[in-house]
Amino acid sequence: MIDALDARILELFTSEPRIGVLEASRRLQVARGTVQARLDRLRDTGVIAGFAPTVDPAALGFRVTAFASLDIRQGARESVAAHLSRIPEVLEVHTITGQGDLLCRIVARDNDDLQRVIDDLVGDDDIVRTTTLIALSTVVAPRILPLVASAVP
């Protein structure tokens, strides 16, 4: 899938994104065209989904992160999904196995605000039950480099 050079490119651009292709090629001791071609390929194959800036919700004032598990009425997934996507504090929703039907990642300004967001959430009659888990602290921050390294043959 990817080789050691790809991994080193990903590592380099993850730790120093503003580095540029030329400087990267110098650091990696390869030709500029090679780095360019690798980056193009990584983008084409979808490994690199994009170079969007990473926005920190906490810095925007949304200091509370929580996960909500939703049980929904059968066949109502579409409408619930539409409902959830209209709530800006809902950052991510997955269909899951197990107890609940949907798992949402949500943020709020504080605990009071979280109550408001959850009230918004459950404002849909097709949502039967919810369980909310508040994230108290981040033990391992979102990361991808170890996985990239482990993906190299």
Next chain:
Amino acid sequence: MIDALDARILELFTSEPRIGVLEASRRLQVARGTVQARLDRLRDTGVIAGFAPTVDPAALGFRVTAFASLDIRQGARESVAAHLSRIPEVLEVHTITGQGDLLCRIVARDNDDLQRVIDDLVGDDDIVRTTTLIALSTVVAPRILPLVASAVP
């Protein structure tokens, strides 16, 4: 915290990251220095955490995403955290309220591979119980723009 111009800058760089400061200033009808100053400030205040490439685990061959809730022995959080951070498939771990003690986001190549990852996970004696939720589909993909828009006064 941020104003409408900040929000438009974030939107623009999120949807077209390779755009550059100059082109952005043209699109937004403001001076280049303004965009540059705003970007610097957004980075200084931590709103923009970075411009790291977004790596898609699925494109790397890790097609299964799951969430594992771990109950751990009291006072063992540190050692468990160290244990988890050594597993590359563990992308993110939070301390949470509620049933479990830790919530992990993990990926694996397929369901068989997920079993291996979970076996790795529970290989720590301080982990008392685990519940695993497999993400079957993504209803709302990770997003931040609606939140950015809602943060504007």
Next chain:
DNA sequence: TCCAGACTGGACAACCTGCACAGTGATTCG
């Protein structure tokens, strides 16, 4: 009214990008 902060428009040198090219080495295939 005055001031500090933000925005504008302009300038400059230095740098980087996108693109192209020929040459080389390794691997695959007939």
Next chain:
DNA sequence: CGAATCACTGTGCAGGTTGTCCAGTCTGGA
């Protein structure tokens, strides 16, 4: 075995962009 294919190298060029200045203007607040 020879040929073809592919990736990488090293190089060059034109054009655009960046980082960094500056002076002037505008705005809201003291």
